[in-house]
Amino acid sequence: MRGGGERRVEIRGARIVDPAANxxxxxxxxxxxxxxxxxxxxxxxxxxxxxxxxxGLVACPGLVDLSARxxxxxxxxxxxxESEMAAAAAGGVTSLACPPDTDPPLDEPGLxxxxxxxxxxxxxxxxxxxxxxxxxxxxxxxxxMAELRDAGCVGFFDGNAPxxxxxxxxxxxxxxxTFGFTVWLRPEDPHLARGGVAHEGExxxxxxxxxIASVAETIAIATIVELMSITGARVHLARLxxxxxxxxxxxxxxxxxxITCDVGIHHLHLCDRDIGDFDAQCRLVPPLRDPSxxxxxxxxxxxxxxxxxxxxxxxxxxxxxxxxxxxxxxGATGLELLLPLALKWGGxxxxxxxxxxxxVTMRPARVLGIEAGSLAPGAAADICLFxxxxxxxxxxxALASQGxxxxxxxxxxxxxxxxxxxxxxxxxxx
Amino acid sequence: MRHNxxxxxxxxxxxxxxxxxxxxxxxxxxxxxxxxxxxxxxSEREVKKVPLLRGKSIFNxxxxxxxxxxxxxxxxxxxLSADVINLNVGASSxxxxxxxxxxxxxxxxxxxDMFIVRHSQSGAPHLIARHVKPGVAVINAGDGRHAHPTQxxxxxxxxxHYKRDFTALTxxxxxxxxxxxxxxxxxHALKTLGVPEVRxxxxxxxxxxxxxxxxxxxxxxxxxxxxxxxVVIMLRLQNERMNGALLPSAGExxxxxxxxxxKLARAKPDAIVMHPGPMNRGVEIDSPVxxxxxxxxxxxxTFGIAVRMAVMAMLGSDHNSNARTAP
Numbered sequence: 001m002r003g004g005g006e007r008r009v010e011i012r013g014a015r016i017v018d019p020a021a022n023x024x025x026x027x028x029x030x031x032x033x034x035x036x037x038x039x040x041x042x043x044x045x046x047x048x049x050x051x052x053x054x055x056g057l058v059a060c061p062g063l064v065d066l067s068a069r070x071x072x073x074x075x076x077x078x079x080x081x082e083s084e085m086a087a088a089a090a091g092g093v094t095s096l097a098c099p100p101d102t103d104p105p106l107d108e109p110g111l112x113x114x115x116x117x118x119x120x121x122x123x124x125x126x127x128x129x130x131x132x133x134x135x136x137x138x139x140x141x142x143x144x145m146a147e148l149r150d151a152g153c154v155g156f157f158d159g160n161a162p163x164x165x166x167x168x169x170x171x172x173x174x175x176x177x178t179f180g181f182t183v184w185l186r187p188e189d190p191h192l193a194r195g196g197v198a199h200e201g202e203x204x205x206x207x208x209x210x211x212i213a214s215v216a217e218t219i220a221i222a223t224i225v226e227l228m229s230i231t232g233a234r235v236h237l238a239r240l241x242x243x244x245x246x247x248x249x250x251x252x253x254x255x256x257x258x259i260t261c262d263v264g265i266h267h268l269h270l271c272d273r274d275i276g277d278f279d280a281q282c283r284l285v286p287p288l289r290d291p292s293x294x295x296x297x298x299x300x301x302x303x304x305x306x307x308x309x310x311x312x313x314x315x316x317x318x319x320x321x322x323x324x325x326x327x328x329x330x331g332a333t334g335l336e337l338l339l340p341l342a343l344k345w346g347g348x349x350x351x352x353x354x355x356x357x358x359x360v361t362m363r364p365a366r367v368l369g370i371e372a373g374s375l376a377p378g379a380a381a382d383i384c385l386f387x388x389x390x391x392x393x394x395x396x397x398a399l400a401s402q403g404x405x406x407x408x409x410x411x412x413x414x415x416x417x418x419x420x421x422x423x424x425x426x427x428x429x430x
Numbered sequence: 431m432r433h434n435x436x437x438x439x440x441x442x443x444x445x446x447x448x449x450x451x452x453x454x455x456x457x458x459x460x461x462x463x464x465x466x467x468x469x470x471x472x473s474e475r476e477v478k479k480v481p482l483l484r485g486k487s488i489f490n491x492x493x494x495x496x497x498x499x500x501x502x503x504x505x506x507x508x509x510l511s512a513d514v515i516n517l518n519v520g521a522s523s524x525x526x527x528x529x530x531x532x533x534x535x536x537x538x539x540x541x542x543d544m545f546i547v548r549h550s551q552s553g554a555p556h557l558i559a560r561h562v563k564p565g566v567a568v569i570n571a572g573d574g575r576h577a578h579p580t581q582x583x584x585x586x587x588x589x590x591h592y593k594r595d596f597t598a599l600t601x602x603x604x605x606x607x608x609x610x611x612x613x614x615x616x617x618h619a620l621k622t623l624g625v626p627e628v629r630x631x632x633x634x635x636x637x638x639x640x641x642x643x644x645x646x647x648x649x650x651x652x653x654x655x656x657x658x659x660x661v662v663i664m665l666r667l668q669n670e671r672m673n674g675a676l677l678p679s680a681g682e683x684x685x686x687x688x689x690x691x692x693k694l695a696r697a698k699p700d701a702i703v704m705h706p707g708p709m710n711r712g713v714e715i716d717s718p719v720x721x722x723x724x725x726x727x728x729x730x731x732t733f734g735i736a737v738r739m740a741v742m743a744m745l746g747s748d749h750n751s752n753a754r755t756a757p
Contacts, residue, residue: 200639201639201640202639202640202643204639205638205640205641205644206452206614206643206644207552207553207576208552208573208574208577208611208614209552209553209575209576210575211638211639213639277437277556278552278553278556278557322531322557322561323529323530323531323557324549324552324553324557324573324574325551325553326553326574
């Protein structure tokens with residue numbers, strides 16, 4: 001149940017940072033009926049049922065995450081909907097897109113309905129499923145996109161599964177564009193990437209790891225952009241990893257191609273050097289690349305070439321990481337690290353907080369085409385309250401997610417969520 | 431970030447594991463080669479045994495088959511009087527679904543003192559070394575494309591034996607560097623020992639990206655690359671790589687990169703020819719060269735036993751201060 005009835009909440013004395021209004025100023029938020037009633041000025045006759053003292057805290061729109069794997073159905077031993085919804089709330093995330101690479105994959109309306117119903121019953125963050133682009137993510141037959149849209153899917157994606165056949169990709173884009181659906185694609189040529197586990201460069205050479213060159217990404221982007229131009233399809237590129245990829249997106253944009261893209265939070269802070277001596281925590285998809293790639297991704301997110309940063313949250317159990325690097329399952333937990341790592345990126349880039357937060361609120365909301373990421377009166381009262389100065393250490397016990405594996409284990413991060421509200425209701429508080 | 435040095439060499443310079451030649455200090459390499467010198471004479475005795483590792487259990491754990499390498503380790507361990515247990519794990523545990531670490535922990539529970547590990551995945555021995563009990567040593571006997579440190583060290587021994595000084599040498603490594611753990615181990619050891627010029631020679635399909643960042647000079651023309659070399663190391667070309675997208679044919683490879691007397695004539699007159707074995711005659715190397723007077727391929731095998739004895743003896747004694755390092 002959304003809405004919170006007629007319950008009235010006042011968040012008092014916060015530093016309100018709302019990228020959608022380019023606002024960073026102290027004030028109070030008045031919530032009624034699950035929506036923002038007003039900022040700063042008490043609406044007539046407003047008597048709060050609950051008052052939240054927020055001195056010293058930042059109040060911003062709840063975070064919007066473009067990729068969080070909740071692992072249900074099929075991978076409950078890695079994580080459950082309960083654990084990962086709690087992790088999202090603990091990370092200040094109030095809207096999240098979940099990729100279809102579950103088991104079975106989200107290629108049938110019934111599965112999507114089951115997932116959204118289960119999520120709704122947990123009364124936490126809002127879930128926006130991405131439906132499968134092809135049946136079984138196999139890249140052969142198109143999934144029932146219109147049916148999946150009716151079931152609640154906001155886009156179509158085959159996750160990390162390769163799209164082995166350009167002809168199928170062309171038809172998928174053509175079909176999706178018939179209905180104006182957005183197709184999500186992870187740009188990677190499956191042939192050039194085959195067998196690779198690390199960026200082709202000095203580190204992979206030194207460690208003797210099978211490599212994936214940046215050209216695997218640029219070839220895919222070139223193909224996608226060409227197919228967009230003849231189909232008119234809308235495409236979102238998931239997880240850019242290379243400087244050359246960012247440059248190609250910028251060039252396509254300059255030509256008027258309506259393409260959007262995102263980057264995973266890890267790729268803003270890490271590079272292939274961090275693999276050290278086979279640290280499986282750094283086994284990620286796409287691979288961590290050169291420091292120069294990392295710098296360009298950071299810059300691309302700052303200059304708007306990259307639309308948003310996401311957690312790329314992928315809970316992986318210890319058994320799947322305690323194996324040789326090349327056999328380790330790719331992925332890392334991320335929901336609870338998204339906010340502090342986004343702040344860290346913004347800090348290093350010298351951005352004001354309102355711009356750092358835009359990359360995890362308003363901008364991803366725009367990619368998804370959802371009404372979120374704003375504190376304007378009338379908007380849903382999805383709010384993240386955090387302490388911007390609180391330092392905390394990333395330890396398994398500090399994470400609500402069932403996935404405890406991350407390259408950031410042991411590191412100290414600054415910025416900790418204190419309370420998360422969805423439709424004016426507190427879904428997490430410390 | 432984790433560093434090799436802390437995992438395989440203790441703060442006092444003692445060897446804890448042997449995982450890679452990368453980051454292995456020159457002093458440690460020299461100590462291994464000096465110790466091997468003494469073991470060469472053991473192998474020439476009537477009774478080829480010393481009691482250094484008596485009572486120790488050494489497990490040969492091969493997740494990837496290799497009769498030859500396993501045998502050399504077995505001989506080395508037996509000459510040190512250790513008990514050797516050979517496990518061909520590729521054919522048992524992992525196919526039953528047991529994880530690598532479970533396998534190792536099970537063997538550790540059988541009171542192993544040392545693991546000699548070969549695995550198809552780069553980094554597998556590092557993983558094991560991080561999870562064994564203190565005092566248990568891991569020797570990397572080849573992991574993926576990453577490292578084969580005892581091979582690299584026996585090659586250093588061989589070069590030192592014939593050339594004495596490393597600091598004025600030009601060494602060429604020829605062939606499939608991309609897939610070669612041997613080449614990587616040689617390059618790191620040669621650089622550490624002060625070899626001023628290490629060259630790699632091969633077609634672009636068989637040289638890894640940014641290989642020059644390892645400190646080598648890259649040549650694609652064999653005639654040019656071999657000129658004035660003191661040492662020519664030929665790498666083995668795996669059968670499955672001879673005909674495909676990396677190379678058109680074994681014949682064309684031999685024509686361009688095979689070592690013939692004619693090509694060898696461009697190296698220094700006293701240049702030595704090495705090969706880690708097993709050789710493909712007529713692919714990497716022409717028979718007259720393999721069997722010629724500049725070839726030190728068989729001495730490499732002999733020295734390999736002594737070098738592996740040295741590594742095991744040092745690991746045995748560095749872990750147990752009561753044992754002596756020398757015979």
